[in-house]
Amino acid sequence: MAQEQYTTSQRKFQHLTREKRAQIEILLRQGLPKVQIARAVGISRSTLYNELSRGTVEQIDTNLKKYRRYFWDAGQRVYEENRKNSRPPMKIMEAYDFVRYAERQILENKMSPDALCGEAKLSGRFQKIVSTKTLYNYIDKRLLKVRNIDLPLKVRRKSRTDKCKQNKRLFGMSIEERSDEVNNRTAFGHWEIDTIVGKKESSSVLLSLDERLTRKRHLVKIPSRSSDAVRLGLEKIAELYGDSFETVFKTVTSDNGSEFVDLGSYLPKSTKVYYAHPYSSYERGTNEKQNSLVRRFFPKGKSFENITDEQVAFVEHWINNLPRKIFNYHCSDFVFHNVLFDVAIQKIRNRKIIDFVLQIHKKYDKLSKNYNK
16 A cells, blocks of 8 residues: 655744744845745745735835835734734623622622632623633733732742651541541541631630531630630530531541640540641641631731630631532532531431521521621
C-alpha cells in the first residue's frame, strides 16, 4: 500500500507581526511580484492582499500628484484598531442589577463572589448574571466598588514553614482509629471541635463544633480556654438538642489542646472521642476552614470579652446560611435539617427528633426575619 504524502505545511493561523509587515513593505519597494512576496513571508496570497488593503494609504508627491503606497505602520495601526473593536461588549451593563447586588453582598454581608453567584443562579431572581470568573475580572479591573482587599481569601498569603514535630501524647483514641464512614463523610453525626482565641490578655474564647457531612456549625462563647469552660459550652449545645443529643453526636474529633483532656466525660457514653495528630490541623479541615470565616467578623488580636452572645449567634447564623458550592449552593442549615429529619424518619421514627427539627426550623425562621430587617 502506497504511503500517503502530504505536501502542504501545517497552518498555524497566526496573525501578522510587525516584522512581517515591515518585510512586506521592503519587498514591495524592491518590485517583487506579490506571489513571491507571499511565499517569502510565509503567508497565503489572500492574507497578503488583505494586508495591502489595510496598510495602503493615499499620498501626494512633489508634483502634487496622488499615488497609493503600502506602509507597514499604517497596516499595524488598522490591525490593532480592528482587534480592539472585535472584542464582545462587556456584560456589566446587561447584568447591572446583579452586579450592584454583588457589591452589596460582598461589602456588607462578607459573601464570596462564588457563593453569591451560585445563590443568585439557584434562586433565579435576576434575569442576567455573570459567572464567578467574570465577577473577579471586574474586581481586578476596578469596575466595581469592591477591591481585592475586600476579599479576605484572595489577599491572604501565608508562607509555609517546616516545623520540627515533637512527639506528643494523645489524650485518647487516635484519629487513625476512626471508621471509613467518618473519614469519607458518608455518615451523619460526626463532629470536629476547637477553640478560637482572641486577644492574648482576653480570657474569653469561642467554642466551635462542625458536623463533617453537612458543615453545620455551632459557636458558643465560653469564659476561658479550660476544660471546665468547654464543659459549660457543651452543656449549652446539649440543652439545645435535648434527648436527641446522643443521636446527633456520634463522634467528636479534637486536637490535643489541654482544654479537651476530659472531653469524653462531658459527652454521652456512646459518643466516641478521637484526637488528631499533633501539629496536623489539616486533619480537622472543616473546623479550621470555618474558623477562618469567623475571623471575618472577629479578627485575630480582637478581644472577645465585650462580644455579646447575640453577636456570636449572628456569626453562627451567617455561616450556616452561607450558600455552598459543594451543596449546589444550598446552605448548611438546609442540608443539616433535611438529613436530621431523614434520620428521624428512616432510622427510628423518633418523635422527639422530629419535634426538635420542627422547633429548630421555627427558631431559624425567626432569626432570619430579625437579621433581614
